[in-house]
Amino acid sequence: MKYLVTGAAGFIGSSVAHKLCEAGHEVVGIDNINSYYDPGLKLARLELLSPLGGFKFIKVDLSEKEAIARIFSEHKFERVIHLGAQAGVRYSIDNPHAYIDSNINGHLNILEGCRNNGIEHLVYASSSSVYGTSNSTPYKTSSAVDHPISLYAATKRSNELMAHTYSHLFDIPVTGLRFFTVYGPWGRPDMAPFKFTKAVMEGKAIEVYNNGNLSRDFTYIDDIVESILRIQNVVPQKDKFTMSSPDVSTAPFKTYNIGNGSPVSLTRFIEAIESATGIKAIKKFLPMQAGDVFTTHADTRELFNAIDYQPKVSIEEGISRFVGWYIDYYGKK
Incomplete structure (x- = not known):
């Protein structure tokens, strides 16, 4: 076609x-x-x-x-x-x-x-x-x-x-x-997986909004x-x-x-980056930002029934793949 x-x-x-x-x-x-x-x-x-x-x-x-x-x-x-x-x-x-x-x-x-x-x-x-x-x-x-x-x-x-x-x-x-929230290799630099990984690997603080009390429906x-x-x-x-x-x-x-249909807390998300990079994140806590929401959680049953497919990649596996791509693409060691 x-x-x-x-x-x-x-x-x-x-x-x-x-x-x-x-x-x-x-x-x-x-x-x-x-x-x-x-x-x-x-x-x-x-x-x-x-x-x-x-x-x-x-x-x-x-x-x-x-x-x-x-x-x-x-x-x-x-x-x-x-x-x-x-x-x-x-x-x-x-x-x-x-x-x-x-x-x-x-x-x-x-x-x-x-x-x-x-x-x-x-x-x-x-x-x-x-x-x-x-x-x-x-x-x-x-x-x-x-x-x-x-x-x-x-x-x-x-x-x-x-x-x-x-x-x-x-x-x-x-x-x-x-x-x-979609993430993975070749992802957008303005998204949290990219921004957080870059900051962690450069030894800079990551900006954690609402004291980390946020969750997102991350999908690989x-x-x-x-x-x-x-x-x-x-x-x-x-x-x-x-x-x-x-x-x-x-x-x-x-x-x-x-989406994934299973929200991931910001804490677990950061821990996945720390595990994949082997570096402890430096956190800078900030208040809630204008235009942001506390949580995203998709009811995806209708889509999955229509296509007979469920997401398979966990946040830990997905972040590990992303960090591997990031290191390869940007040459960070």
Whole structure:
């Protein structure tokens, strides 16, 4: 099949593109390779893809309406895996326009491309941040998502509403994935596994928010990619309207949580890094940060039932693999 993968130079996007190519599919990857974090890392990910048969990279910004329309028209994709976005919760506080350009206008351009080119399935990235400060855990896709606490979260919720509208109006099969904390080799430098490992290995203090009383639903990259590849083969079907459930959408549209389903405390997470590096962490305790939440915990049963797959990599094993990659890539001894 022929796929469009957006965010192909990103952490998750590059891994998805790699697996699709290995399976014999044709993949066009797009990315703007911006400077939100080290572009060199993004280019290094693309270097891993360039030798693979069937991969083509196009540098383009999602907000470039005509360019995105032209890519859709020229390449005649069958499926789209839309992972490109301006990431980061804290960054959105000081750089709001970047999120509107990429996450709103860019998402609209992808939806228009799907609408006008007969795409048989769009899978796109949402985020666990849509749950805001909800204390009702584990988060279910039916939980309230009306109170985002960052602009990033607001754009991701907007993506869900926009995607549903297009699915309803134009019968586009659409699946949204609310990602929880993804980590592993080639991971983002702005995420805790990377930042903490770097600080520990350099003998610097790690910033521990809310005195360490936080937990995250960490999910290893291989488990995430396997879940994405399986769910893109589960194409949503349009439901018939019935008076018995008038408040249920009839569009070919589904939303899933995609995560581990088992939160890890910040303490255990730090201990895993200490064990993998053999270095005791220096901790600098700080108050809760604006836009942060105390815990993330995904109710993933619906996704796992749909794809017959459960995450397999523990936080200790995953962090060990990440630290091994970090040492190899950055040459730290």
